Amino acid sequence: xxxxxxxxxxxxxxxxxxxxxxxxxxxxxxxxxxxxxxxxxxxxxxxxxxxxxxxxxxxxxxxxxxxxxxxxxxxxxxxxxxxxxxxxxxxxxxxxxxxxxxxxxxxxxxxxxxxxxxxxxxxxxxxxxxxxxxxxxxxxxxxxxxxxxxxxxxxxxxxxxxxxxxxxxxx
Amino acid sequence: xxxxxxxxxxxxxxxxxxxxxxxxxxxxxxxxxxxxxxxxxxxxxxxxxxxxxxxxxxxxxxxxxxxxxxxxxxxxxxxxxxxxxxxxxxxxxxxxxxxxxxxxxxxxxxxxxxxxxxxxxxxxxxxxxxxxxxxxxxxxxxxxxxxxxxxxxxxxxxxxxxxxxxxxxxxxxxxxxxxxxxxxxxxxxxxxxxxxxxxxxxxxxxxxxxxxxxxxxxxxxxxxxxxxxxxxxxxxxxxxxxxxxxxxxxxxxxxxxxxxxxxxxxxxxxxxxxxxxxxxxxxxxxxxxxxxxxxxxxxxxxxxxxxxxxxxxxxxxxxxxxxxxxxxxxxxxxxxxxxxxxxxxxxxxxxxxxxxxxxxxxxxxxxxxxxxxxxxxxxxxxxxxxxxxxxxxxxxxxxxxxxxxxxxxxxxxxxxxxxxxxxxxxxxxxxxxxxxxxxxxxxxxxxxxxxxxxxxxxxxxxxxxxxxxxxxxxxxxxxxxxxxxxxxxxxxxxxxxxxxxxxxxxxxxxxxxxxxxxxxxxxxxxxxxxxxxxxxxxxxxxxxxxxxxxxxxxxxxxxxxxxxxxxxxxxxxxxxxxxxxxxxxxxxxxxxxxxxx
Amino acid sequence: xxxxxxxxxxxxxxxxxxxxxxxxxxxxxxxxxxxxxxxxxxxxxxxxxxxxxxxxxxxxxxxxxxxxxxxxxxxxxxxxxxxxxxxxxxxxxxxxxxxxxxxxxxxxxxxxxxxxxxxxxxxxxxxxxx
Numbered sequence: 001x002x003x004x005x006x007x008x009x010x011x012x013x014x015x016x017x018x019x020x021x022x023x024x025x026x027x028x029x030x031x032x033x034x035x036x037x038x039x040x041x042x043x044x045x046x047x048x049x050x051x052x053x054x055x056x057x058x059x060x061x062x063x064x065x066x067x068x069x070x071x072x073x074x075x076x077x078x079x080x081x082x083x084x085x086x087x088x089x090x091x092x093x094x095x096x097x098x099x100x101x102x103x104x105x106x107x108x109x110x111x112x113x114x115x116x117x118x119x120x121x122x123x124x125x126x127x128x129x130x131x132x133x134x135x136x137x138x139x140x141x142x143x144x145x146x147x148x149x150x151x152x153x154x155x156x157x158x159x160x161x162x163x164x165x166x167x168x169x170x171x
Numbered sequence: 172x173x174x175x176x177x178x179x180x181x182x183x184x185x186x187x188x189x190x191x192x193x194x195x196x197x198x199x200x201x202x203x204x205x206x207x208x209x210x211x212x213x214x215x216x217x218x219x220x221x222x223x224x225x226x227x228x229x230x231x232x233x234x235x236x237x238x239x240x241x242x243x244x245x246x247x248x249x250x251x252x253x254x255x256x257x258x259x260x261x262x263x264x265x266x267x268x269x270x271x272x273x274x275x276x277x278x279x280x281x282x283x284x285x286x287x288x289x290x291x292x293x294x295x296x297x298x299x300x301x302x303x304x305x306x307x308x309x310x311x312x313x314x315x316x317x318x319x320x321x322x323x324x325x326x327x328x329x330x331x332x333x334x335x336x337x338x339x340x341x342x343x344x345x346x347x348x349x350x351x352x353x354x355x356x357x358x359x360x361x362x363x364x365x366x367x368x369x370x371x372x373x374x375x376x377x378x379x380x381x382x383x384x385x386x387x388x389x390x391x392x393x394x395x396x397x398x399x400x401x402x403x404x405x406x407x408x409x410x411x412x413x414x415x416x417x418x419x420x421x422x423x424x425x426x427x428x429x430x431x432x433x434x435x436x437x438x439x440x441x442x443x444x445x446x447x448x449x450x451x452x453x454x455x456x457x458x459x460x461x462x463x464x465x466x467x468x469x470x471x472x473x474x475x476x477x478x479x480x481x482x483x484x485x486x487x488x489x490x491x492x493x494x495x496x497x498x499x500x501x502x503x504x505x506x507x508x509x510x511x512x513x514x515x516x517x518x519x520x521x522x523x524x525x526x527x528x529x530x531x532x533x534x535x536x537x538x539x540x541x542x543x544x545x546x547x548x549x550x551x552x553x554x555x556x557x558x559x560x561x562x563x564x565x566x567x568x569x570x571x572x573x574x575x576x577x578x579x580x581x582x583x584x585x586x587x588x589x590x591x592x593x594x595x596x597x598x599x600x601x602x603x604x605x606x607x608x609x610x611x612x613x614x615x616x617x618x619x620x621x622x623x624x625x626x627x628x629x630x631x632x633x634x635x636x637x638x639x640x641x642x643x644x645x646x647x648x649x650x651x652x653x654x655x656x657x658x659x660x661x662x663x664x665x666x667x668x669x670x671x672x673x674x675x676x677x678x679x680x681x682x683x684x685x686x687x688x689x690x691x692x693x694x695x696x697x698x699x700x701x702x703x704x705x706x707x708x709x710x711x712x713x714x715x716x717x718x719x720x721x722x723x724x725x726x727x728x729x730x731x732x733x734x735x736x737x738x739x740x741x742x743x744x745x746x747x748x749x750x751x752x753x754x755x756x757x758x759x760x761x762x763x764x765x766x767x768x
Numbered sequence: 769x770x771x772x773x774x775x776x777x778x779x780x781x782x783x784x785x786x787x788x789x790x791x792x793x794x795x796x797x798x799x800x801x802x803x804x805x806x807x808x809x810x811x812x813x814x815x816x817x818x819x820x821x822x823x824x825x826x827x828x829x830x831x832x833x834x835x836x837x838x839x840x841x842x843x844x845x846x847x848x849x850x851x852x853x854x855x856x857x858x859x860x861x862x863x864x865x866x867x868x869x870x871x872x873x874x875x876x877x878x879x880x881x882x883x884x885x886x887x888x889x890x891x892x893x894x895x896x897x898x
Binding site: 011 | 444466469516
């Protein structure tokens with residue numbers, strides 16, 4: 001009797017375990033480990049400056065459709081997605097604002113001279129604190145902000161495929 | 172090459188009853204395959220994808236060799252080689268016994284599936300059409316002598332449990348006899364020893380290499396190794412009284428679950444369904460294969476167990492006998508196992524059912540497991556005084572009363588739980604030590620020395636872990652060369668920072684000295700940039716003494732030329748290693764003592 | 769003995785801020801707050817790494833987060849508020865602390881099994897011996 005109930009218990013556990021694992025293996029929609037920032041408000045608590053040291057008007061980020069792209073001269077993936085960003089700004093009406101993340105201004109400027117500058121301007125976030133509060137975990141990341149609300153957030157490289165999936169519908 | 176593999180595997184299965192010759196041949200073929208792959212590593216033959224991914228021509232020769240088992244394919248091949256090696260040994264020592272054919276068949280069955288898995292989902296012998304110039308280098312974290320030997324030891328532990336599993340299965344068919352128990356004890360003890368050694372090596376590596384200042388993180392993969400270890404601990408203990416057929420079926424169940432947990436472990440690690448520092452690159456087909464492997468073994472072996480369990484006549488222990496305490500010990504061990512299991516797999520369950528990722532942190536494990544460890548330690552104590560209880564009731568009860576009274580008084584004072592447990596463990600340690608000493612002086616000998624020593628070392632280990640947890644402290648500072656900082660009675664001075672070039676990496680070397688009263692110690696902490704791939708690692712500066720360690724991690728450089736530095740004083744680390752080594756020695760002694768090897 | 773050690777440590781802790789010429793990071797926190805900082809950073813996972821909390825990982829983001837937490841403690845945030853903030857920003861995944869209230873099963877199941885199995889075994893043993 002005792003053996004039988006033990007048997008049932010163990011077998012039930014095993015079946016549950018195996019089916020859970022199977023479900024886990026079959027799970028195709030990748031769940032992001034880190035929650036993305038979609039649906040949140042863009043919150044700016046500090047003064048921002050662009051690469052030339054001019055103060056950035058906060059309204060320019062909070063009004064209309066703004067594509068924010070976190071980049072740095074030391075970031076290799078940023079260099080990879082750079083041509084794509086250029087193509088997007090050339091072919092569509094996109095207001096692209098850079099967030100220069102933990103970068104020296106002279107390195108950043110050299111990067112833009114060498115590779116072209118698709119950005120309307122770039123916020124110089126040397127300490128990374130603006131990006132940190134935005135939920136950035138590294139470069140590159142891209143946010144689409146419409147009237148101060150983040151509607152789309154990509155962690156990592158943006159290419160044609162990602163663009164079509166996450167951003168194209170808004171343009 | 173591969174044809175030879177498949178051919179041999181099937182041959183091996185068909186003619187296994189012919190005896191041990193085939194296992195030897197099987198082993199040789201696998202050995203040649205491994206030697207061949209190793210040779211490609213040493214020759215820098217980057218035409219092999221596996222070599223390309225895990226080596227580079229700048230890598231020192233010994234790491235080229237250990238790179239063999241640094242990733243999924245090679246490590247699995249190594250595991251298969253070890254399994255066949257263990258089969259050979261198993262046959263060598265005991266091949267004429269009547270249960271050997273079944274044991275061999277079971278092991279060959281496992282080997283067969285492993286080989287299929289290896290060939291179809293993770294073949295290390297695949298090649299590029301064009302040979303690349305250089306490889307992408309071995310993961311720098313793995314370029315460490317301890318980690319070079321950690322995986323082989325771990326896999327040996329795993330495959331040894333496959334051997335005990337095959338023996339248990341054989342026992343179910345042919346009946347358990349005295350000889351089989353002797354063998355089981357030997358193999359179970361050996362695998363327990365090996366697995367413990369592997370865990371210790373991993374801990375030491377984590378402490379010295381990862382630079383986190385800890386030795387156990389409740390990382391999913393660590394937990395997964397802990398599962399078969401806990402089951403194996405219960406299994407080895409349950410074997411002690413198996414001769415009298417007490418709890419025989421329980422013992423069989425544990426033997427099976429230990430092996431199943433080790434397969435489950437390799438499924439979880441190698442399918443990549445958990446995120447961890449150790450995870451191998453994931454590939455769903457591997458996961459499916461390993462999961463079905465687990466399902467096959469789980470259902471067939473447990474089915475067999477339940478169908479035979481009526482035949483396995485077990486005796487039930489008496490109340491308050493040593494066997495009864497053993498049963499309690501097993502329950503506690505298995506509950507710890509359950510906690511580890513739940514905590515590790517719960518995130519998978521929530522992911523599947525609620526599509527939500529969450530983390531179970533060290534908090535959960537330590538808050539639930541530490542009380543159970545104290546219960547275990549209490550059981551050691553009870554076990555020691557059980558014979559006294561029977562012989563001399565009054566005195567023992569008095570002693571127990573005094574002990575309880577001391578504890579109650581302490582409980583009344585407002586000591587924090589951790590201090591309370593420190594005192595408890597310390598008291599147990601003293602009592603056990605005194606008892607061992609008394610026995611030594613009165614009878615000039617200690618009965619079952621490995622047990623006494625083993626239990627003592629576990630108590631010591633617990634004490635050391637508690638001390639480490641309670642008293643260790645650390646500070647973050649910003650130092651320029653020549654600066655010094657005072658912390659907790661010690662003075663830390665940054666003497667110099669230099670950049671040096673090495674064979675396969677460049678490194679920033681920071682030299683420190685730590686002064687305490689009149690002692691001065693010098694420490695070196697590094698930050699390395701590996702030439703291939705540009706990975707940055709920190710080499711921790713550690714100076715060890717019996718009581719405490721100084722532990723320095725070099726952080727980032729600031730604009731003004733100063734560096735961020737994390738300086739920690741960790742207590743009891745050396746004691747943790749020492750007591751683990753004593754534990755290991757007593758396991759080894761307990762295993763080989765009766766066999767005279 | 770243990771108390772003596774504690775008193776000794778207290779003295780040491782009080783003399784702690786006298787660093788000679790080096791700069792102590794988080795020097796604006798008192799020892800109690802430093803303890804909270806350590807507790808928090810031990811229980812928040814580094815969002816960029818596969819495993820490891822922010823006090824142990826070497827990733828730059830961990831350092832930034834630790835600095836931000838120090839700042840939050842300094843302006844008077846409680847532990848709960850900081851956990852909430854981090855959870856809101858990065859999701860459940862980064863919170864290593866396991867709440868008893870949210871995960872009752874996780875805590876209760878092992879305890880129940882422990883108690884039930886000990887009771888079962890003991891009663892069975894008593895029955896057998898009779």
